[in-house]
Structure formats: structure tokens, C-alpha cells
Amino acid sequence: MTELYYFDNSATTLKKPAAVAEAVYHAIADGQLGNPARGSHSASLNALRLTEALRRKTAVLFGGPDAANVAFTANATASLNLVLKGLLTPADHIITTVTEHNAVLRPLYQLEEQGASISFVGVDECGTLIYPDFSRLLRPDTRAVVVNHASNVTGNAADLEWIGSFCREHGLIFIVDASQSAGVLDIDMVKQHIDVLCFTGHKSLYGPQGTGGICLGDRPLAFVPVVTGGSGFHSFDKQYPKQMPTLFEAGTQNVHGLAGLSAGLDYIEQKGLAAISLQLKELTLRFHDQIKDIPGIILYGSFASDVARAPVVSLNLEGWDSGDLSDALFMDYGIAVRPGAHCAPLIHQAFGTEKTGMVRFSFSSFNTLEEIDYAAKSLRQLAEEG
Numbered sequence: 001m002t003e004l005y006y007f008d009n010s011a012t013t014l015k016k017p018a019a020v021a022e023a024v025y026h027a028i029a030d031g032q033l034g035n036p037a038r039g040s041h042s043a044s045l046n047a048l049r050l051t052e053a054l055r056r057k058t059a060v061l062f063g064g065p066d067a068a069n070v071a072f073t074a075n076a077t078a079s080l081n082l083v084l085k086g087l088l089t090p091a092d093h094i095i096t097t098v099t100e101h102n103a104v105l106r107p108l109y110q111l112e113e114q115g116a117s118i119s120f121v122g123v124d125e126c127g128t129l130i131y132p133d134f135s136r137l138l139r140p141d142t143r144a145v146v147v148n149h150a151s152n153v154t155g156n157a158a159d160l161e162w163i164g165s166f167c168r169e170h171g172l173i174f175i176v177d178a179s180q181s182a183g184v185l186d187i188d189m190v191k192q193h194i195d196v197l198c199f200t201g202h203k204s205l206y207g208p209q210g211t212g213g214i215c216l217g218d219r220p221l222a223f224v225p226v227v228t229g230g231s232g233f234h235s236f237d238k239q240y241p242k243q244m245p246t247l248f249e250a251g252t253q254n255v256h257g258l259a260g261l262s263a264g265l266d267y268i269e270q271k272g273l274a275a276i277s278l279q280l281k282e283l284t285l286r287f288h289d290q291i292k293d294i295p296g297i298i299l300y301g302s303f304a305s306d307v308a309r310a311p312v313v314s315l316n317l318e319g320w321d322s323g324d325l326s327d328a329l330f331m332d333y334g335i336a337v338r339p340g341a342h343c344a345p346l347i348h349q350a351f352g353t354e355k356t357g358m359v360r361f362s363f364s365s366f367n368t369l370e371e372i373d374y375a376a377k378s379l380r381q382l383a384e385e386g
């Protein structure tokens with residue numbers, strides 16, 4: 001088989017630290033991990049120790065106020081559904097942005113069908129949020145602001161500290177989708193006034209698929225449990241318990257996956273988030289630098305070196321459909337990228353690319369400079385050959 005040059009890390013990271021695979025293997029092969037918080041025998045306690053340690057590591061990574069405020073879910077989509085449907089009501093007005101993924105938009109549209117209203121902060125021609133929109137859209141019934149930390153289309157990051165301060169000033173709940181930024185950019189829930197952070201485990205946290213979570217800030221929020229069932233305690237109550245982390249963890253946890261996620265977080269800690277962030281920015285800007293003058297290329301978002309970003313470069317080549325271009329990259333060069341709409345319809349509408357889509361290259365800390373140079377050279381060759 002020809003070598004695969006994988007640049008679809010915003011969808012999921014393909015290469016994981018060896019320790020992640022080993023952790024998942026041992027979680028099963030060693031036969032020591034039972035069902036956490038479901039018994040007092042050693043297997044159940046081992047699983048409980050693992051999940052509690054991971055809550056602590058997660059809270060540290062995100063600057064969360066309390067490890068007990070971290071709950072684990074299957075992915076960011078599950079987290080966002082649990083949070084948005086458990087917290088918001090048909091009486092609420094919600095401010096969100098046109099950079100959101102369908103994991104935010106579709107739950108909000110469901111709430112809209114029930115009577116809630118939604119307003120969208122727009123972007124300028126570089127894909128940067130138009131910050132005055134937040135005040136312009138504010139209404140007396142506004143209850144929450146939901147923001148994508150880093151766009152999965154442009155990679156550009158929102159200024160969470162600014163938006164968090166705006167939310168505090170106006171008594172709004174601040175919910176952040178950190179799917180593309182967790183493990184890439186600094187997140188400090190206290191400093192950035194984040195009330196709810198939703199994350200996924202299988203992208204830049206290098207965990208296995210089927211892992212993710214919710215981290216709550218220090219302000220009490222009244223959630224309705226959306227998924228209910230076994231909790232392991234208060235079994236005779238008809239009502240599902242509302243305390244964290246049980247609130248979001250009905251049923252058996254993916255402990256084997258969480259063992260892998262824990263190793264992913266260790267990798268980030270060992271390498272250092274700041275070093276990873278710098279490396280990813282270097283890869284992104286190097287790629288951008290080498291392709292920006294290819295005849296017919298159209299690039300989306302801001303590549304200014306002082307702009308915080310996730311490692312994403314989305315582009316089009318004049319005369320090419322994004323699906324055809326990504327097929328050619330794969331067939332001729334073994335390059336894996338993601339064409340189309342990236343489940344983010346509104347940002348594509350903002351850029352006028354709803355028909356063509358875009359070709360998205362996205363990098364991980366396992367990509368090398370040589371791979372970046374190969375990708376840039378291949379794209380140039382395709383553009384020149386037409």
C-alpha cells in the first residue's frame with residue numbers, strides 16, 4: 001500500500017502516542033478494570049481510581065475549578081447535547097456564532113422549534129468574529145452565549161477572555177465548544193469566565209474515539225438530566241441524581257477508552273501545551289507560506305502570526321470542486337484531507353462556499369516538516385497541471 005500522508009487531524013487524530021494504545025490494551029488485557037462507582041471490590045475501585053485521576057488531570061488542563069466538575073461522555077456532540085438541552089429552555093434567547101459546528105447548531109435548532117430564539121454573531125472577510133455583535137444582539141431574555149473556541153474551518157480562535165467578561169457583565173451563561181482547541185490552545189476556565197466547557201477526546205487530546213466530556217465552572221447551574229438510567233446510587237429514587245459528575249454519566253462509562261484518554265493527557269503534559277501549540281502554529285504557517293502564491297489558490301481565515309489558531313488551513317483552487325481536489329490529492333499523492341462543508345454550514349455561507357465546499361488540511365503534533373513540504377509541493381503540482 002502507498003504511504004498515507006494524513007492531514008485530517010481536525011476530524012480525528014490518526015497517529016496517537018504509543019502509550020495511548022498501550023493503555024487501552026492493558027485496560028482490557030490486564031482484566032483489572034470493572035465498573036466504576038458500582039461496587040466496593042477491587043476491579044470497581046480500580047476503575048473508579050482511574051476515572052477520578054483523569055477528572056483531576058482534565059480539570060488541571062482546562063483550569064477548571066474542581067475535578068468533581070468534570071464528567072465524561074462519548075464525544076463533544078454528546079456533551080453539547082447534554083448541556084444545551086439540559087440547561088436551556090424554550091423561553092431563552094441564546095447568542096451564538098456563525099462559526100459553530102452542527103454539534104452546536106442542531107441542538108439549538110431543536111430548541112428553536114420549541115420556542116427558543118437564537119441570534120448569530122457574524123464574521124468579517126477573514127473569518128474573525130465581529131465582537132460588537134455580542135452587545136448588539138443582547139436582549140433582556142438572553143440567557144446564554146455558546147461559542148466555538150477554534151473554528152474547524154478557518155482554525156481561527158475566538159477571544160474567550162473578552163466574551164467571558166461580556167457574559168459576566170450581563171449575567172449570561174458562557175458555554176464553550178473546545179473540540180478543536182483542547183490540547184492545542186491554552187484554556188483557563190476561571191480566567192476566561194467559562195461556565196461550561198465541552199470537549200472531545202479523540203482529536204488533539206490524542207485519546208481514543210468514543211471519549212469526551214464536560215467541565216463545569218464554579219457557578220451553580222440548574223441542569224435537567226437529559227439521559228437518565230442507572231447511577232449506582234439512590235436507586236430507589238424515581239428522579240435521576242443531579243449532582244456532578246453523575247448528572248451526565250448515566251450508564252456504564254467507557255473506562256477502557258478513558259484509560260487511553262488519560263495517556264493522551266499525559267502526552268500533552270509531558271510535551272507541554274505551550275510547546276505543542278508553537279509546533280502546530282509553525283507547521284500551519286509553514287504550509288500557508290509555501291502555498292499562498294500558488295496560482296488560483298483561495299485561502300480562508302487569518303494567517304497573521306499573532307492570531308491564536310488551531311492547525312487548520314482551508315482552501316480552494318480556482319476551477320476545482322473541493323471533492324475532486326481532495327480525491328486527486330489522495331489518488332495521486334496519498335494525501336488525506338477533508339473536502340465539503342465540515343458540518344459548519346454558516347461559516348461556509350459567510351465565505352460563499354456552500355456550493356464548492358473547501359479542502360481542509362489539518363495537522364497534529366505527529367506531522368513532520370517533511371510531510372508539510374510534501375503536501376505543499378503536491379498541491380502546487382496539481383494546480384500547475386490543472
Ligand SMILES: Cc1ncc(COP(=O)(O)O)c(C=O)c1O
Nearest residue numbers: 075076077101103152177179200
Ligand atoms: C468545532 C467542532 N465542534 C464539535 C465537533 C464534534 O466533535 P465529535 O465528533 O467528537 O462529537 C467537531 C468535530 O469535528 C468540531 O470540529
